[in-house]
Every structure is written in structure tokens, then in C-alpha cells.
Amino acid sequence: MINIIIDNDNGFYRLGFQTLLSKIFLERFGKKTTFTSGIDTLSAAKADVIIMKLAPGESGVCHPALYARRKGSLIIGDYEVVRKPYIDELPLCFENMIFINRNEPITLLTERIVDGWEHCSDKAITASQWQCLACGHKTLSPQQIKVATHYSQGSSPHQIAQSLDINIKTVFAHKRIIMGKFNLNSDCELLRLLNVMNKLKNNVSAIPIMNI
Template sequence: MLNIAIDDSDSLYRNGMEIFLKEIFLEEQTEPVQINSLNRTNATQVDIIVKSFVAGAEYVCQPLLKHRVKPGVIIGIYDGDESPHHNELPLCIKNIVFINRAEPLSTAREQVIQAWKDNAENAKPLNRKKCLKCKYRTLTPQQVTIAKHLLRGYDIIDIAKLLEIHVKTVSAHKRLMMSKFNLSTDCELLQFLKNLKSHNPPINMFMDRCL
């Protein structure tokens, strides 16, 4: 039995992905497939993980994935024209395969099959992640404070008044956050912060350690 766990809020896409993966692995592996939602319990045990990534999420720690020791495939689903793959991916997603949500099925199929073959050829237990050596990016304490207010819907003028600092200081921190996580728009920034809040440890746990 091949175990797959999926984390994607788009139910229509998720249903399509489930059918897609079942067809691939029933054909390639000739064995049944069991699919569940990704959670802390199954994250370390499944053979394949499918996880959606908003812009910027590829730079931060992925708590659900960092304790994985069982070899397997991680498939990252993303939107937009620019691939999230870069040379300093966090250790927990170092060997991830990114697939665009608008990818042709034939291309996605080739990527998934190749990733599974590569995994089979290197099927040895994964080393426990050494987080202190990881290059994942985080927020500074001041950026955490500003991020909280942005998520509450305040603009930079409101935030400057609340924190009793100059509006240019708030604006500079906002620009730094967007630059650090390669975000292009305010919409991407808010989506990234919402994702960070919901998927990562308490907000004081992802303050700046090394940047």
C-alpha cells in the first residue's frame, strides 16, 4: 500500500491530484494507493507528500516535514510563472519537486515518475535535520510586530502611530520582508504572512536567528 498525504486548500485541485496520483501509481507500482490529509501524525510515515506553497513559503521552515526520516517524495504545488526552487531551500524540503498548478498533466506526470524513480534508487533513511545549520529565513522581532498589525488590516500609517515610530521605518521593514521572501505585491505579502501564521510554530518561534 502506497501512502500519500496532501495539504492543499483548493478542494477541486486536490480531488484532481488524488485521481492523478492513483492513476500513476496503480499503473507504475501496480499497488493500491491510500490518500489522507497531511498532519503531524502521518507526515513522518507517508511515502509521498503533496503540499501547496504560497509565494515565499519555500524560504521558511516547514515544521511538519522537518522530522521525516522515511525516504519518500515531496511534491510542492505552486502558482505563478516563477518556480520557487532556489539554491538555499530549507533542509526539510531540499529534494522537493515543484509542480506548477497550471502544469500540463503530461509534464507533471513525467516529473512525479522521475522523482519516484530517483527516490527508489536512493531509498535509505533520511538524516535527522540539523536545524541550526539550516538556511531557512525568518522575521526579526520588529518585523513580527509589524506583520501582526498587517494581518489585522492596518496600513503603514496606522502601524506607525500604534508603535510610535516613523512611517518610513514601517515602510522600510515592509520592503525588507518582501525582499527577504521574494514577494512582489502586498497581496503576496499578506498571503505569505497568513500561511506563516497557520503552518509554523507560535510567532515568537520564527523570529530572526541568523539573518
């Protein structure tokens, strides 16, 4: 039995992936599947496959629940934007991740998932790869944390400058650095990433740039 987490609240989204993955694992590997939604340390420890719908830049953020996941498990990152995240910059907990885009043909999605599962079976993650102090997840300076926090609360650049008592050009400079670090191209992508970080804020190690 293959235990699969689909981390998404959208029922149609989950149903689509349940149908696809059930077919792949039954036809290609002769294995049945069981599904749950939502990631926490308990569910991650039991999962063979985790599917995450990634917001722009999210693949650079620390997700502490993934630290508990089974070391030979597969993470499937479903990204919406044209740019595939940089694999060589992933945090350690994202080891054994493959990226898919649902705009690709089903045949291509299937082959990516099959190849990813076979790779995980051949090359399990080793314990030495899970040293958090050596992790490359992205972080920002204290001042950039303050600017990002105000942006996440809906403040305008002028309001941020007044609140932090800095020049508005400095606000834009910090914003540009934040977007560059996470490879973001628009205010919409920035706000979506900040929303993801807000959801993770209850665990301090999950918040590389937020302090709300």
C-alpha cells in the same frame, strides 16, 4: 501501498490529485495508493508522498511537522505563481522536493512526479541533513516581526508607524525587506504568506517572522 498526504481543504483539488497520482503509481510502478489530508507529525511519519499547495514565499518557511517525515519520502510543491521557488534556498525539511505548476500539461506533470519519485528511491535523506541549527529557513529581525504582525492584523502603514512610534518610511523599508527575503511581489502575496505563518504559530519553531 503508497501513502499520500494532500495538504489542502479543497475537495476538488484533492480529487484531481488523487486521480492523477493513483494513475501514475499504478501504471508506472504497479503500486496502489491511499490518501489522507492535513499534515501533522504522525501523518508525516507514515507518508511516502506529501503534496503541498504553496503560497508565495512559503517554501522559505519552517514547517516543523515535516521534520518527522519519512527520510526517503517525496514532497511535491504545487506553486501558483510564474516564478518557481529557488531550490538552493529551501529549508532542510523540504529536501527531496519537486515543484509543479498545474498550468503545465499533464504529461509534463506526470514526468516531473515520476522523476521525483525515482530520485527519492535512489537518494534517501540522511540523518546529518536534519540538523535544525544548520537550516536555511528565512528569519527576520525583531522589528520586522512587529511590522509583519501588524500587517497580518490588517493595519495600514500609517497605523503601524503610530503604534510602533517609528517613521512611516521605516515601516515601508521593513516591508520591502520582508518581501525581498521571501521573493514576494505584491501586498496580496505578503498577506497570503502571513496567513500561512499564522496557521503555524502554535509551534514556535514554525514561526520565523511571526509572534502573535
